[in-house]
Amino acid sequence: MAAPVIETCYVACCPNRTPNVISWGRGGIIAFGTCTSVALYDPQERGVVAVLNGHTGRVNTVQWVHREDCAPESHLVSGGSDNRLIVWEAQNEKFVQLVECKGHTGPVCAVDAIYVEDSKILVASSASDSTVRLWLCNEANEAECLHTLSFGSSFMMDVALALLPGSRVPILACGGDNSQVHLYVSNGEQLHKAMTLQGHEDWIRGVAWASLGGELLLASCSQDCLIRVWRLCAKSGTDAHTEDDHTIIKMKEDVFEVKERDVSSVFAVSLETVLAGHENWVYGVHWQPPRYKGCELQQPLSLLSASMDKTMIIWAPEEGSGVWVEQVRVGEVGGNTLGFYGCQMSPDGSMIVAHAFHGALHLWCKEQDKEGQWRPGVVISGHFNAVQDLSWDPEGEFILSVGSDQTTRLFTPWRNQDAKQVTWHEISRPQIHGYDMQCLAMVGRFQFVSGADEKVLRVFQAPRNFVENFANISGTSREKLLTSSDSANLPEGASTPALGLSNKAVFQGDLAPKTNEGQFNSVSDQYQESYFHPLIMTEPPPEDHLLQNTLWPEVQKLYGHGFEMFCLASDSARTVVASACKASKAEHAAVLLWSTATWRQLQTLPCHTLTITQMAFSPDAQLLLAVSRDRTWSLWRRNLPTPESPEPRFSLYAHTGKDTAIHSRIIWSCDWSPDSKYFVTSSRDKKVIVWGPCRLGDPELPPEIKPCSSILDVGDSATAVAFCPVLCSDNSYLLAAGLECGRILLYRWSPGREPAGGHDWSSCGETDILQSHALTVKRLRWRPKAGRVGRENNKLDGQTDGETDVEEENSWVQLASASADHSVKIFNINKRAL
Secondary structure (H helix, E strand, C coil): CCCCCEEEEEEECCCCCCCCCEEECCCCCEEEEECCEEEEEECCCCEEEEEEECCCCCEEEEEECCCCCCCCCCEEEEEECCCEEEEEEEECCEEEEEEEEECCCCCEEEEEEEEECCCEEEEEEEECCCEEEEEEECCCCCEEEEEEEECCCCCEEEEEEEECCCCCCEEEEEEECCCCEEEEEECCCCEEEEEEECCCCCCEEEEEEEEECCEEEEEEEECCCEEEEEEEEEECHHHHCCCCCCCCCCCCEEEEEEEECCEEEEEEEEEEEEEECCCCCEEEEEECCCEEECCEEECCCCEEEEECCCEEEEEEECCCCCCEEEEEEEECCCCCCCCEEEEEECCCCCEEEEEECCCCEEEEEECCCCCCCEEECCCCCCCCCCEEEEEECCCCCCEEEEECCCEEEEEEEECCCCCCCCEEEEEEEEEECCCCEEEEEECCCCEEEEEECCCCEEEEECCHHHHHHHHHHHCCCHHHHHHHCCHHHCCCEEECCCCCCCCEEECHHHHCCCCCCCCCCCHHHHCCCCCCCCCCCCCCCCHHHHHHHCCCCEEEEECCCCCCEEEEEECCCCCEEEEEECCCCCCCCCEEEEECCCCCEEEEECCCCCCEEEEEECCCCCEEEEEECCCCEEEEEECCCCCCCCCCCEEEEEECCCCCCCCCCCEEEEEECCCCCCEEEEECCCEEEEEECCCCCCCCCCCCCEECCCCEECCCCEEEEEECCCCCCCCCEEEEEEECCCCEEEEEECCCCCCCCCCCEEEEEECCCCCCCCCCEEEEEECCCCCCCCCCCCCCCCCCCCHHHHHHHHCEEEEEEEECCCCEEEEEEECCCC
C-alpha cells in the first residue's frame, strides 16, 4: 500500500457543553461529542485517534457499550440534537456507522446501552420530547423501538441500564425533573414500572448502576447537592413474606416482583447511604469500572462525582465501619467560570477526568508513590465554538487561532523527553475577550493584531513569562528567543481587571509582595488587581493556568472602523497591517492601513462596495490583494518611498469590475503564489481561479492581469484557498482548497500547460471521511517552510546525521485548517507521494 498523501498530525477540539457527553472505555479511549462529531481521544498517547462524522446536529451524549469480560469495547452509541441515535462499530480498527435509531421528536440528551442475549445491543435513550425509548439492535444491523415511555411534561435527564442479579432481565433507571428515580423492568416486549424511589428534593442529573456480586448498587445525583446510593438485592422466597420484626431498626425496603419464563422472583430496594459534600448542583456520578483480579471480576466500591462547585470527589466505604466517606477531593480554585458537567474514571482507577462549562477537560492522575495524592495531568483542549481564523508564526513553530468562543489560543508541539513522538498542545491563551473573535494577523514572532465583533482592533505582545515557557516546552534556546524579542522592557505577564476587557501588563515590580502587612494605603491595595502568577512550565499547562496565567498584555487599540471587524493581513516586512470591517455601503468597505512602528493609521483604500472578506500581501510585500462580497478583487501596489512620505503608501494597481469579474457569487478567499507572480481566488460559485502575471514594471503602463488558469470547479462552495510556499518537484504549484462541506482538496497547477482543456490542473489528493471537517472550512494556512514542526532537529538516538534525513524531512509540508466545527487540524502532506 502506498504511503498516504495526507496524514492527520493534530486535532484540537473539546467536549460539547452538555452533561453525559463523555465516556471512558475499557480500552483506555475517551469518547466525547465535539460539535456534530464524536472524537476518540487516547490520554496515554495524548492525541485524537479518530473523529466520527455522522450526526447533523450537536452530539449531546456518548456512551461506550461495555462488555461483560471488560475487554476493549467494539460498540459506541451517540445521540444528538438531530433527534437521532447512532450505534458505531469497530471494523478493522476503524469505527463505522452500524445503525441509526430514528423516532425521537426532540434532541437526545442521555443514552445507555448493554448487551443482552446473543450479542444484541439494548439501548435506552432519553430526549427532550419527554420520552424514554428502548431500542434493540440485532445482528442484522436493524434497530427496532421496543417501547416508548412518555413522561408528560417531565424530562428525564439521565438513563441507566443493568441486568438484574442472577437473571438476564434488564432493569432501567431514569432520573429527571420530578425529583424521583423511576425503575422499569423489561419482560421481553413490555416495560413495567417496578417502583419509584423518593428522596431527592430537586432535579436528578445523573444515575449509574454497579453490579456487586449478587446485588446492584444505583447511585443518583441531584441539584439538591446530594448523592444517594440505593441497594437492590434478590429476596429468597422465605424472607419475602416474613412479618416485619419491629424490634430491629433497619432501612425501609421496597419490594417488587419479576416474572421470567414463568418463574417469579422478588427483589428489594433499600437506601444504602446519602453522600453530602458538594456545595452546588451535582451533575455526574460514575462508578469505578470493574476489573479482573486473578480470574474473578471485582467491582471496586468507589464512586466519583462531579459538581458545579468545580470539584470532583471520590467516595468509598471506610474499612471497618463501612460508612461512606470522602476519600479524595480535587478541583479548581478561582476564575470566573462555572463548574463541572460530568466525570469519568479510567479503567484502572488511576486517572479521573471532568468536563467543564467552557468545554475544557480537567484530568487528574494518581501519584504512584504518594498515597492519596493526585496531580493535574496534560489533556487535550480546543475552541468550544466555531474557529474563524488562524496563522502560523513567521518561523513556523506555533499556531495562533481565534474563534467565536471569544478566545485566542496558541498551539505548539511539546518536545517531551519521555514520549516517543512530539505531540501538539495549547500552551497559552493570549486573549480571553467579551466579544466573538473574528480575525488575526501575526506581526513578527511575538506580536499579533486581532479583531472581534467590535469596531476596535487590539494589538498584543508576548510577555517574558510566555517566551521563557515557550522555550522550555518547544525545546528552543531561551537566549535566542529573548534576543529576537526586545526583552529589556518586556512585561512579566498580563491580567484582566475585574470589570475590564483589556489585558493589562504586569511588570516585575507589580509582583513584589507589599511589605506593610495589615496597613493598606488605599482601598485598591486591599483588592489585588493582578491575578497573574508567573509559572515555570515544563509541560503544557492545565485549564486554570491557561485562564489566568498565560494572557498576553494589550499594547495598543486601533480605532477607525465604523462596523465590526472582519479581516486582517500583515506584510512579510512587518511594516504594515491592513484591516477591513463589515460593510453594506462603499464608504465603510475601505481597507485601512496601519503602521506597525507607530500604530498610526496610514491610509484609507476605497474601491469595494460591500464587505471585504479576505486580504493578502504578496510574499515580496509589494502588492496587497483584497477580495469582496461584491464579487470583485482589487490589487494595490506599494509606492516607492519619497523624502516627503517615508512611510509606506499604496495606490490602486488593478481591479475587476462587473463585466470582468468571472466569479458570480461572493469571493470567500485569496492567496499568493510563493514567487509573488500569481494569486488565486475562490468563491461560493464553486470556482477557483489563478490570476496573473503580476510583473511590476513601469508604473505608467496599465497592468495586464487576467485569468492564467482554466476555471477549476471544486464541486462545492470554496470557502478557503492557500498556495503552498514550497514548489513541487516539477516546479508546479501546490494548492489547497477548503469547502463548505468540510473537505479539503489538493491540486497541482502548472502555469506552462495549455489552460484550454483544464490540463493545467491535476488533482493530487483530498481528506477522507475520517480526516475531513464536519462543517465549513474557515481558513487554510500552510507552514511557511518545509518540514514538520518538532521533527527537524531532534534525531532519534543512534541516527546518523545524513543528508537523506534532511531530504526526507523536507519532502513533508504542513497545512493547518480552522473550521466552523470547533476544531483546528494540522495535516502532514508528503510531496513525494503526490
